[in-house]
Amino acid sequence: MIIFIVGPTAVGKSHIALELAHCLQGEIVSCDAMQVYRQITIASDKPDNKTLQSIPHHLIDVVSIEEEFNVASYRVLAERAILDIIRRGKIAVVCGGSGMYMAALLDGIFEGGTVDPVIRQRLEAEAKDDLRRLYQRLTEVDPASAQKIKSNDPQRIIRALEIFDATGVPISILQQQRSGLWGKQDMRLIALNRPRHELYSRVEARIDEMFKRGLIEEVKAVRQKKMTTTVSKLIGIPEVSGFLDGQHTIEQAQYLMKLHTRHYVKRQLTWFRRDTRLEWIDLVQTSTAQHTATIIKDLLHERKSSHCVG
RNA sequence: GCCGAGAUAGCUCAGUUGGUAGAGCGAAGGACUGAAAAUCCUUGCGUCCCCGGUUCGAACCCGGGUCUUGGCA
Numbered sequence: 001m002i003i004f005i006v007g008p009t010a011v012g013k014s015h016i017a018l019e020l021a022h023c024l025q026g027e028i029v030s031c032d033a034m035q036v037y038r039q040i041t042i043a044s045d046k047p048d049n050k051t052l053q054s055i056p057h058h059l060i061d062v063v064s065i066e067e068e069f070n071v072a073s074y075r076v077l078a079e080r081a082i083l084d085i086i087r088r089g090k091i092a093v094v095c096g097g098s099g100m101y102m103a104a105l106l107d108g109i110f111e112g113g114t115v116d117p118v119i120r121q122r123l124e125a126e127a128k129d130d131l132r133r134l135y136q137r138l139t140e141v142d143p144a145s146a147q148k149i150k151s152n153d154p155q156r157i158i159r160a161l162e163i164f165d166a167t168g169v170p171i172s173i174l175q176q177q178r179s180g181l182w183g184k185q186d187m188r189l190i191a192l193n194r195p196r197h198e199l200y201s202r203v204e205a206r207i208d209e210m211f212k213r214g215l216i217e218e219v220k221a222v223r224q225k226k227m228t229t230t231v232s233k234l235i236g237i238p239e240v241s242g243f244l245d246g247q248h249t250i251e252q253a254q255y256l257m258k259l260h261t262r263h264y265v266k267r268q269l270t271w272f273r274r275d276t277r278l279e280w281i282d283l284v285q286t287s288t289a290q291h292t293a294t295i296i297k298d299l300l301h302e303r304k305s306s307h308c309v310g
Numbered sequence: 311g312c313c314g315a316g317a318u319a320g321c322u323c324a325g326u327u328g329g330u331a332g333a334g335c336g337a338a339g340g341a342c343u344g345a346a347a348a349u350c351c352u353u354g355c356g357u358c359c360c361c362g363g364u365u366c367g368a369a370c371c372c373g374g375g376u377c378u379u380g381g382c383a
Contacts, residue, residue, distance in 0.1 A: 009347080034347060044347085072344040100346050113344050120345095148341090155349040156342085163344095175343050196338095228345080235347045259336085264347050270340060 002082060002185055003296070005095040006031065006102055007192035008268040009261060010202040012283060012292075014047055016192065017095035018055060019293035024091045027056040029081050031096025031105070034234050036062045036069055039225070042210050042218045043236035058085075065227040072113065075104040079181065086185070099271030106189075106277075108180035116166050123158045123165075134161060142170035182277070190296055191278040193269070198285060203261045207254060216240055216250075235260045 003026070005017045021028050030036070034044040038061045046052075046060060058081040063069045078094070082105070085092040094105065127134050134157050139146040141164050149156045163171040181187070194202075219240040222231070231237070236257055243253040272278055279299065283292060 032347090033345095068345090070344045071346075075344085098346070100342075100348090103343075107343080109343050115344060150341090150350055153350045155345070159344080159349095171343085178343065230345045230348075233345075233348060237347095261347080262337095266338080267340095267342090267346090267348095271342075271346095274341085 001086070002092045002094060002181070002187035003300070004031070004102065004187065004189040005093060005192065005296075006099070006189070006272060006278070007097060008199060008265040008272075009097055010199060010206050010265070011097075011192045011194050012202075012287075012289065013095050013097065013192055014051075015289035016292050016296070017093045018047070018051060019289045020296060021055045021091075021093045023293065023297070024093075026091035026093045027058065027085045029078055029085070029092055029094045030057060030059040031078070031094050031098055031101050032059075033071075033074070033098040033101055033230075035060045035096075036074070037065050037231060038063065039065045039222050040218070040231070040234065042213050042215045043234060045206065045210070064225075065222060065231045066225055068115075068228050069230065070115075071100055071104045072109060074101050075109060078105055082181070082185075097268050099268060099275075103275075104180065106180045106182040108178040110174045110177050112167060112174060113163060113171075114166070116162060119162045119165050120158065123161055127154045127158055131157065134158070137161065142172055144172035145170060148172075188300060189275075189278045190299070191272050191275075191280045192283055192292075193280060194283045199265055200262055203265060204258050207257050207261065210236070210257075211250075211254065216244070220244065235264060 003020065003024075005013050005020070007013050017028055020026060032044065034040055035046050036059060037044065040046075047057065051057075052060070059074065059078050062077060063073075078101070082092045082094065094102075096102070123134065131152065131154055134154075135146065135149075135151045138149070138157055138160055142160055145160045149160060151157075160171045163169070163174065167174070193199075215236060219237055222237065223241065223244070227237075239253045239256040239260070242248050242256075243250050248256075281292065281295065281299075
């Protein structure tokens with residue numbers, strides 16, 4: 001049995017997942033694109049050591065910030081961890097807010113999409129020089145993708161072309177082949193939400209807390225190393241770096257982190273709302289993790305429906 | 311108190327030689343298949359401070375008022 005607990009940042013997923021794991025004899029599998037990095041602890045809001053010791057956690061601290069890591073790497077490791085938990089007769093509680101990582105587990109990703117650093121570097125340079133020409137080439141080589149991808153979306157244009165250049169096959173053809181755990185395993189997908197203003201004030205409180213816990217020191221340490229592009233864009237690193245480099249004040253860094261996290265929360269909700277397989281639970285200020293966990297347990301014995309925790 | 315500047319979208323402002331207005335930011339919604347905490351898309355009727363005047367017509371011109379702001383006292 002697999003239970004997914006997903007939702008936007010700061011909704012309260014971790015506590016609820018922990019509570020569930022405790023009472024169901026489960027193990028937690030993180031579904032978070034940033035908690036995989038060993039050196040990013042405060043900025044990624046990892047569970048504390050005491051929590052990590054009380055219940056087995058997987059997919060946390062699995063790579064260094066200098067190593068490339070992406071959905072594909074995550075998919076392999078997370079699926080392995082989940083199947084192993086099930087094999088041992090326990091329940092896997094998959095918890096996190098990275099929608100694309102969740103999708104990779106549920107629906108899989110296509111095979112043969114390995115990133116070729118040389119090709120990518122070349123395309124990145126070309127994109128910087130003349131994105132329109134790259135897009136033009138995409139329309140010739142892979143019209144189906146060109147129709148889906150906007151002409152000013154460098155990331156996707158580069159991705160589509162790097163696959164074509166490496167394999168000679170349009171990415172739109174390869175993408176048709178995918179298969180994940182959905183339909184193969186017994187699972188329930190629980191999505192948590194809260195009133196928007198509550199979500200935002202929790203985000204702000206969390207970021208203030210990060211600074212108190214030493215976020216600046218963490219970013220300083222991380223800057224000593226050669227981190228990947230992915231890590232360099234994690235919320236907190238560019239903003240605090242801007243402060244360290246004297247581009248803005250610490251207050252502005254905090255403001256920007258809060259702003260960027262609010263935007264991120266919105267994108268997370270957009271992603272999850274689209275997936276009709278999710279069962280939503282609306283939390284309010286007074287909802288405790290224990291109470292919500294109880295409701296989820298009850299839900300496991302019922303048919304799908306939506307619930308409100310008073 | 312005197313002289314000047316300003317008052318336009320939640321915020322910062324632009325603008326119309328008079329024909330009832332538009333950018334950026336924010337906000338909201340959306341997309342998403344190996345960077346995803348990424349990358350991108352969509353959405354702006356708002357007493358153009360108030361009252362009067364001129365005019366076919368004023369947010370724009372004129373007069374008065376209120377408030378904000380700079381300088382001088």
